[in-house]
Amino acid sequence: MTIVLDDTLLGDPVALASADTGGVLRAAATAGAQVRSAAQAAVEAGVADLAGHRPRALVFLRRPGSSGAAAEIVGALLGSLCPVPIVVADVVPGWIGPLDVVLAHSADPADVELAESVSRAVGRGAEVVLSAPAEGPVASAGAGRARFVEPRIPVPPALDLPRALAVALTVVSSLGLWPGGLDPSLDPLADALDAEAERNQPNHEPFMNPAKSLALRLAERTPLLWGADPAATAVAGHGATALATHAGVVAHAADIAQAATATALRRAVDLADRGEDIFRDPFDDPGPDSPPVRVVLLATAEEEPGQVAVRRTGRGWPADLQHPVDEVPRGTRDAVLLRTALLASRLEIAAVYLGLATRAIEPA
The missing domain is CATH 3.40.50.10490 (Glucose-6-phosphate isomerase like protein; domain 1)
Structure with a gap:
């Protein structure tokens, strides 16, 4: 069954606070x-x-x-x-x-x-x-x-x-x-996580809030969390767990080269990229039971993840990129560590937003 998201909730800090009676967002911050x-x-x-x-x-x-x-x-x-x-x-x-x-x-x-x-x-x-x-x-x-x-x-x-x-x-x-x-x-590390929590606070509109934006992109989709490097792949696994825990969403997490070997999944990605047929009658042809997939390409290293994907799989992928080089610039000491922790936090908070907006997180 497709989980329907109330996207108006994510733009209303008062409604979010009312929905988050257990203080999950505060804990994630x-x-x-x-x-x-x-x-x-x-x-x-x-x-x-x-x-x-x-x-x-x-x-x-x-x-x-x-x-x-x-x-x-x-x-x-x-x-x-x-x-x-x-x-x-x-x-x-x-x-x-x-x-x-x-x-x-x-x-x-x-x-x-x-x-x-x-x-x-x-x-x-x-x-x-x-x-x-x-x-x-x-x-x-x-x-x-x-x-x-x-x-x-x-x-x-x-x-x-x-x-x-x-x-x-x-x-x-x-x-x-x-x-x-x-x-x-x-x-x-703590400073980087504090800055990420500030970006993702409930008062920020989705276009200024990377976790809200990601939650909206994953709503009514099957997330494919693919890592372009080992640390990003480890974060992808944690992100899949967070989505299951907070939003009841089943996600696929893998290294991108390994994921590319799944031929049926590759077809699903290409089908989702082509988009829905505007002439299809949803009553005569309801389509597949599962929601379409969405690739989220995670990266923590210096190289552009799109280039990594082409080098490691032989093709480009229609993907949402999560490569926080703006937040942690290239050349920063321990940049991979800081980006890894930042992405783990972002995925957790996005999962919480998704869980609140779909009522998967029940009132305390």
């Missing part, structure tokens, strides 16, 4: 504050003391919520040049030992499997950084033995990617895995 608070909490937890330690492996524990997206994004940002293996696992591997570093993030204080993994990891002498609520079995499993980073800004679990990402970045930077290192405060 805390990305920069989450990064700052998590970075400070990581400093107080002694994460910087990992400096000089070269682990046999860096293990990300992927649990329900944002931990998997954070692991995929950081892994994509570090890339194949990372000097140590990065392992993403649902539970701590059986080979874990004192030469390894384990990073666990969860918003669920009662995750029994995670508590067991943390207990096993600290019991075997691994360095463990635990980002989780302060009470419950998970916190107890690492008490006194893990470097504990407690959340300080309450947000729904589906909106805590900035916190998960900030803790992961402090770990990889402290371990010397980030080229040139990162400012322990992560202020440049």
